[in-house]
Amino acid sequence: MNFDYLGQVHPDDPLYGYLRHEIMPQLNVHPHDPGFRVFQSACSRDVYLYEEKRSGARVIGKFYPQRHGPHGEAAGQKEYNNLVFLRSLGLDARPHYVVRPLGYNAHINGLLIMEFLDADMLGTVINDAMFLGRHDRLYRKLTALAHFLATLHNRTAKDWPVTFSDATDYMGRLIQSLTVKRGLGQDHADELFGLREAWRSRGVMWEDRAVLVHGDATPSNFLFGRGRDVLAIDLERMHWADRMFDVGRLCGELKHFFCQGLGDPSAAEPFIGHLLWEYCCHFSDRGSAFAAITRRAPFYIGITLLRIARNSWIGQDHRWRLIQEAKQNLRALP
Numbered sequence: 477m478n479f480d481y482l483g484q485v486h487p488d489d490p491l492y493g494y495l496r497h498e499i500m501p502q503l504n505v506h507p508h509d510p511g512f513r514v515f516q517s518a519c520s521r522d523v524y525l526y527e528e529k530r531s532g533a534r535v536i537g538k539f540y541p542q543r544h545g546p547h548g549e550a551a552g553q554k555e556y557n558n559l560v561f562l563r564s565l566g567l568d569a570r571p572h573y574v575v576r577p578l579g580y581n582a583h584i585n586g587l588l589i590m591e592f593l594d595a596d597m598l599g600t601v602i603n604d605a606m607f608l609g610r611h612d613r614l615y616r617k618l619t620a621l622a623h624f625l626a627t628l629h630n631r632t633a634k635d636w637p638v639t640f641s642d643a644t645d646y647m648g649r650l651i652q653s654l655t656v657k658r659g660l661g662q663d664h665a666d667e668l669f670g671l672r673e674a675w676r677s678r679g680v681m682w683e684d685r686a687v688l689v690h691g692d693a694t695p696s697n698f699l700f701g702r703g704r705d706v707l708a709i710d711l712e713r714m715h716w717a718d719r720m721f722d723v724g725r726l727c728g729e730l731k732h733f734f735c736q737g738l739g740d741p742s743a744a745e746p747f748i749g750h751l752l753w754e755y756c757c758h759f760s761d762r763g764s765a766f767a768a769i770t771r772r773a774p775f776y777i778g779i780t781l782l783r784i785a786r787n788s789w790i791g792q793d794h795r796w797r798l799i800q801e802a803k804q805n806l807r808a809l810p
């Protein structure tokens with residue numbers, strides 16, 4: 477993640493005292509007269525890096541001004557609680573590591589402070605595979621990521637089945653957004669709504685047990701350390717869903733990267749197959765698990781491509797390729 481230098485936190489700013497007295501001691505940093513450099517993320521105006529200039533200690537700050545979850549809880553508090561909960565399940569030690577939260581302060585614009593993790597993002601690994609030929613490294617990191625996700629999902633699996641209507645409702649919102657904001661024609665929207673109803677009628681989409689999913693499984697939210705270390709960040713959207721909500725989203729992201737980078741979404745297929753197969757090795761019957769998830773995967777790949785296509789930063793030509801690829805996947809009904 478890239479950051480732009482903004483300046484320093486003024487000692488009169490409440491943030492200065494919070495960092496000095498509440499956050500730095502958790503990192504065993506106790507400077508006599510601390511100073512904090514501020515850097516803003518190039519990707520998000522709400523994410524900042526704070527560096528104590530004498531020790532070099534770094535933390536990430538994420539602001540949630542006026543943002544609340546569906547049940548009225550503050551979004552920053554929700555993500556803080558999510559991180560604490562997942563770490564309590566054993567995802568607090570490498571190779572499976574969820575970023576450590578250091579504090580949440582509702583009085584400083586809903587500020588969540590987390591440790592700084594210095595590692596390669598999945599997006600970097602994918603780009604290196606495409607443009608530098610580092611295919612073996614991408615395969616290795618996808619193996620590690622599959623293990624992380626299987627661990628997260630299997631440790632949180634419940635006895636109740638998934639509520640697939642949540643996913644179909646989400647697909648409906650994506651289609652509506654593409655229609656209203658991005659000029660998707662009514663004939664294409666009608667086809668997508670028809671495919672949604674066809675998937676809704678398939679019993680296989682309702683049969684698996686609900687698990688806690690990351691909820692925003694994108695290449696910017698998984699980092700890689702040495703060996704098989706996987707570091708997960710940005711758990712704001714964690715919720716109960718089909719495990720394929722995470723796995724299928726990553727498959728869709730792989731298609732998007734290869735489509736955008738090489739003009740060929742099919743070039744992602746070997747890596748998608750590898751991710752799915754490696755994920756299934758963490759079940760007692762690998763073959764049955766693979767058969768089950770590959771039946772459901774096209775739906776989640778399809779909605780991921782629609783999700784990416786609705787972004788304003790996507791060029792019109794690439795948006796259309798994503799929509800076409802999404803329809804091709806959604807037509808692969810089980």
